[in-house]
Amino acid sequence: MRGGFQSFHPIVSFTYFLAVVFITMFSMHPVFLALSFCASFAYSILLGGRGALKFNFFAMIPILVFMAVINPLFSHQGVTVLFYLSGNPMTLESIVYGFAAAAMLVSVIVWFSCYNRIMTSDKFIYLFGRVLPSLSLVLSMCFRFVPLFKRQFREISDAQKGIGRDVSQGSLVKRARQFLRELSILVSWSMENSIETSDSMRARGYGLRGRSSFSIFRFDRRDGAMLSAILLLAGLVLIGCVQGENNIYYYPAIVIQSPTFWSVLLYLAYGVLLSLPIAIDIGERYSWKSFVSKA
Amino acid sequence: MSRRKKIIRTSVFAGVLLLIAVGILLRFSIEPANYRDPLQKAVTTAANLADSAVLGNENGQYSKLTVAAFQKRIDAADQLLQAEQSAVSQQKQQLSELKQATEEFKNATNQNSLSAEELQQLKEQETTLTREVAVTSEKKAVWEINLEAVEQPEAINFDIRPDSANQEEIDNLLKDKGEEGTLLSFRHNGELPAYAVVHYTYTTEEPGAYLYHYNEDDEALDYVSTVTVVDNQASLAVNEGGDWILVDHKLDQENSSTGEGDTGETEPSNSSEESGSSEAPGQASSGTSSNPSSQSSSSSSKSSGGLRNDSPSSGSGQVGAAPSGEQNSTAPPPEQSGNTCTIEIRCDTILNNMNKLKPEKAPYVPANGVILSRVQVNFVEGDSVFDVLQAVTYDYGIHMDSINSPTYSGAYIRGIGNLYEFDCGSGSGWMYKVNGWFPNYGISNYKVKSGDVIGIVYTCDIGKDVGDQYYD
Numbered sequence: 001m002r003g004g005f006q007s008f009h010p011i012v013s014f015t016y017f018l019a020v021v022f023i024t025m026f027s028m029h030p031v032f033l034a035l036s037f038c039a040s041f042a043y044s045i046l047l048g049g050r051g052a053l054k055f056n057f058f059a060m061i062p063i064l065v066f067m068a069v070i071n072p073l074f075s076h077q078g079v080t081v082l083f084y085l086s087g088n089p090m091t092l093e094s095i096v097y098g099f100a101a102a103a104m105l106v107s108v109i110v111w112f113s114c115y116n117r118i119m120t121s122d123k124f125i126y127l128f129g130r131v132l133p134s135l136s137l138v139l140s141m142c143f144r145f146v147p148l149f150k151r152q153f154r155e156i157s158d159a160q161k162g163i164g165r166d167v168s169q170g171s172l173v174k175r176a177r178q179f180l181r182e183l184s185i186l187v188s189w190s191m192e193n194s195i196e197t198s199d200s201m202r203a204r205g206y207g208l209r210g211r212s213s214f215s216i217f218r219f220d221r222r223d224g225a226m227l228s229a230i231l232l233l234a235g236l237v238l239i240g241c242v243q244g245e246n247n248i249y250y251y252p253a254i255v256i257q258s259p260t261f262w263s264v265l266l267y268l269a270y271g272v273l274l275s276l277p278i279a280i281d282i283g284e285r286y287s288w289k290s291f292v293s294k295a
Numbered sequence: 296m297s298r299r300k301k302i303i304r305t306s307v308f309a310g311v312l313l314l315i316a317v318g319i320l321l322r323f324s325i326e327p328a329n330y331r332d333p334l335q336k337a338v339t340t341a342a343n344l345a346d347s348a349v350l351g352n353e354n355g356q357y358s359k360l361t362v363a364a365f366q367k368r369i370d371a372a373d374q375l376l377q378a379e380q381s382a383v384s385q386q387k388q389q390l391s392e393l394k395q396a397t398e399e400f401k402n403a404t405n406q407n408s409l410s411a412e413e414l415q416q417l418k419e420q421e422t423t424l425t426r427e428v429a430v431t432s433e434k435k436a437v438w439e440i441n442l443e444a445v446e447q448p449e450a451i452n453f454d455i456r457p458d459s460a461n462q463e464e465i466d467n468l469l470k471d472k473g474e475e476g477t478l479l480s481f482r483h484n485g486e487l488p489a490y491a492v493v494h495y496t497y498t499t500e501e502p503g504a505y506l507y508h509y510n511e512d513d514e515a516l517d518y519v520s521t522v523t524v525v526d527n528q529a530s531l532a533v534n535e536g537g538d539w540i541l542v543d544h545k546l547d548q549e550n551s552s553t554g555e556g557d558t559g560e561t562e563p564s565n566s567s568e569e570s571g572s573s574e575a576p577g578q579a580s581s582g583t584s585s586n587p588s589s590q591s592s593s594s595s596s597k598s599s600g601g602l603r604n605d606s607p608s609s610g611s612g613q614v615g616a617a618p619s620g621e622q623n624s625t626a627p628p629p630e631q632s633g634n635t636c637t638i639e640i641r642c643d644t645i646l647n648n649m650n651k652l653k654p655e656k657a658p659y660v661p662a663n664g665v666i667l668s669r670v671q672v673n674f675v676e677g678d679s680v681f682d683v684l685q686a687v688t689y690d691y692g693i694h695m696d697s698i699n700s701p702t703y704s705g706a707y708i709r710g711i712g713n714l715y716e717f718d719c720g721s722g723s724g725w726m727y728k729v730n731g732w733f734p735n736y737g738i739s740n741y742k743v744k745s746g747d748v749i750g751i752v753y754t755c756d757i758g759k760d761v762g763d764q765y766y767d
Contacts, residue, residue: 076696079659079713081328087685089328089694249655252694252713 004284005277009223010123012230017115019234020274024107029246030256031267033103039274040110046281047117060110064102071098077251097250116143118277126215133207141197149186156185226276233273240266329692330386334376337390341369341397348400350484352450354408358482360537361403363460368396382690405482407453414448414488430455430479430495437494444489452536454482455493459538465509468516469542476507476542483536490534497522497529501543506531509538516540633673634745638687640667642714642753644760651720651755659713666712667691674743680727681706681739684751705739714753722757733763 005013024036044052071094078091121140128136157167160182167178205211240246245263249255257263345365348357372389375381407428409417417424426438436455459465459480469476479495497504503523507516522529522541533539643664645652652660667687674683681697688695693712700707708725709716716724727738728750734741743749752761 076694077710077713077715079694081692081694083328084324084326084689086323087689089696091694252656252659255655 004281006118008226009217009219010127012223012227013118016230021108021111023237027246028100029248032246033100035271035274036107037103040107043278044110044114047114060106064106067102068099079253093250153186156182233269236269329383330390334386334390337393338369338372352408352452352484353410355404357404359484360460360480360482365400367460384690405452409451411448411450418442418445426453428453428455431457434496439492440489449488452483456480461509461538464514472546474542476540479539481536486535490532492530492532494528494530496527497524498527499524499543504529504541504543505545507540635671635673636743636747637669637671638749639669640751641665644753644755645719648719648755653718656718678743679739680741680749683743703737705737719755723755726754726758727751
């Protein structure tokens with residue numbers, strides 16, 4: 001889908017993801033976690049549709065459960081002993097902590113999957129190409145490394161199949177040998193490719209002083225408004241975090257501050273911050289539909 | 296690859312995975328943190344059962360004394376529940392005993408009764424009623440009732456038991472006088488329709504014996520009559536149910552010579568109900584008189600109420616010594632059996648370093664620095680300090696976190712009572728000492744010897760502040 005949050009200036013999207021991932025990573029407060037978790041799931045599904053839904057429920061939820069189960073096996077802190085497993089106490093606190101930590105991890109992963117959909121490598125290079133030319137190039141190359149490899153491997157495989165060497169046929173040894181052959185082709189290709197890429201970039205004078213860059217991004221009033229809204233909300237939440245509103249002790253006993261007016265305001269601000277892109281995307285779809293029906 | 300081959304391969308793989316999973320699961324053992332909830336449930340069930348029991352002398356009804364004994368069992372369990380702190384092993388034991396008592400109580404209705412109608416019929420046919428009942432497995436009692444003396448035929452419960460709900464009080468009363476007696480607990484409720492003569496096997500060197508009746512209201516033994524003993528048969532005349540006691544000497548004579556040849560001594564072995572209820576005071580008296588170390592532990596702050604001070608049922612549960620059934624006043628003091636050592640867990644040093652302590656841990660530091668005051672525990676030959684510590688912390692519901700560390704070729708204690716290493720500065724952690732000495736090897740490697748005094752102490756300065764000489 002074009003438009004929506006994607007169509008904002010890269011600096012807006014980048015600031016947004018930076019703020020969201022940063023706050024998510026540093027708050028173990030259940031309200032913060034729940035907000036971030038729900039928002040990340042909703043946004044990734046909005047962006048990725050069925051594929052994201054599948055990924056979230058068949059990869060992320062199992063991770064969540066697994067970590068909640070595995071944590072009490074290694075951490076025996078906590079005052080509420082539920083039972084003893086081979087002489088070691090299994091505590092409620094460590095289960096809850098495992099769950100919370102897993103929720104945080106999963107949210108961050110899902111936020112990054114959203115980030116990858118919004119912040120394409122051209123946007124990233126646009127943002128950092130001047131400041132950190134080589135690093136931004138390396139980063140953007142890293143990000144496309146795995147997808148590129150997958151695509152190239154499929155190509156090689158198909159080509160091999162075309163000349164009668166199918167990796168899915170024959171005995172185990174034969175298939176293994178064919179797989180290794182394809183892998184070696186892939187590796188040599190990738191080496192060649194990297195040299196080619198660097199040559200090509202050098203030929204175009206990438207990173208040289210005074211080099212202008214083509215940009216399709218324009219920072220307009222809408223971006224300004226959005227950026228200031230993000231900065232305001234994120235700043236508010238960060239101030240609250242510094243004041244300790246998102247503090248929680250999981251060990252030895254779960255200690256949590258009772259909500260005050262200020263903390264509820266903070267939750268609201270965080271909720272608004274998290275749901276900004278969702279609201280924009282959905283609002284845009286709705287307005288598009290309403291235009292269509294009028295015509 | 297063919298489809299069938301694939302299915303076979305997948306199922307074999309799944310089977311192997313399943314086997315591994317089961318193998319791992321079997322290596323784990325799951326124990327509940329405590330038995331409070333099941334015990335509470337059992338107490339409620341038992342109390343309901345006791346409340347709904349119909350008292351009476353007919354068959355199928357309950358004798359007052361049977362219910363009282365059961366009630367005492369329930370009260371003991373309830374007391375343990377109400378206690379602020381109780382040992383898990385004791386809860387477990389109480390639970391199993393209570394469950395057993397409940398099952399027994401269900402079948403403990405009167406079996407040996409004669410209803411009023413039957414008595415009336417008998418009265419019309421015969422002049423005397425003779426009934427033989429088994430008191431213990433060896434001893435029998437024979438009832439004789441002159442039916443002509445029966446004016447108002449009423450149901451009679453012929454049951455006689457060697458144990459009673461009041462056994463504990465009676466034993467104490469007899470002990471005060473330095474006497475031993477034979478308890479015959481008549482399960483009949485209230486007065487008998489007529490005087491009954493009961494013949495009971497009774498051996499004595501004295502010319503006769505004295506019969507006492509236990510008065511529940513005054514908690515005293517009322518002298519009733521002398522009893523003639525002919526051919527090892529004592530014949531006692533009774534007119535009501537309840538606890539009757541045969542004593543060789545008259546009690547107010549203050550005769551200190553113990554009744555020799557008194558084979559009718561109360562036998563605690565066949566009465567799990569009674570022995571359980573008499574456990575606590577019996578244990579206390581024997582403990583204070585014979586064992587000064589147990590006294591010191593009982594005077595310390597931790598062990599209150601139903602807590603075990605020197606109970607032998609401590610330890611990892613592998614300590615099989617002395618189930619409470621033996622802990623009658625006549626049983627030997629439990630300290631004599633098995634290997635015992637003492638253990639205490641302290642964190643005094645934190646009190647001097649409160650500024651270094653993590654703030655969230657402050658509520659978990661006891662005001663006097665004692666996490667577990669010195670207790671005596673039993674252990675099995677070959678147990679390490681770690682085994683003892685693990686058993687005692689489980690028993691007292693104290694949190695303990697250990698990992699298996701190759702550095703110490705065994706367990707390494709990370710935290711006790713939610714106080715962890717490094718919670719009070721970078722040099723803080725748990726250490727163990729035995730008889731004042733800090734072994735320079737892991738806690739799993741010291742094999743406990745009988746009489747060892749184990750201290751588990753928290754140091755804030757890599758052992759220097761608790762007396763480890765290693766760094767001197």
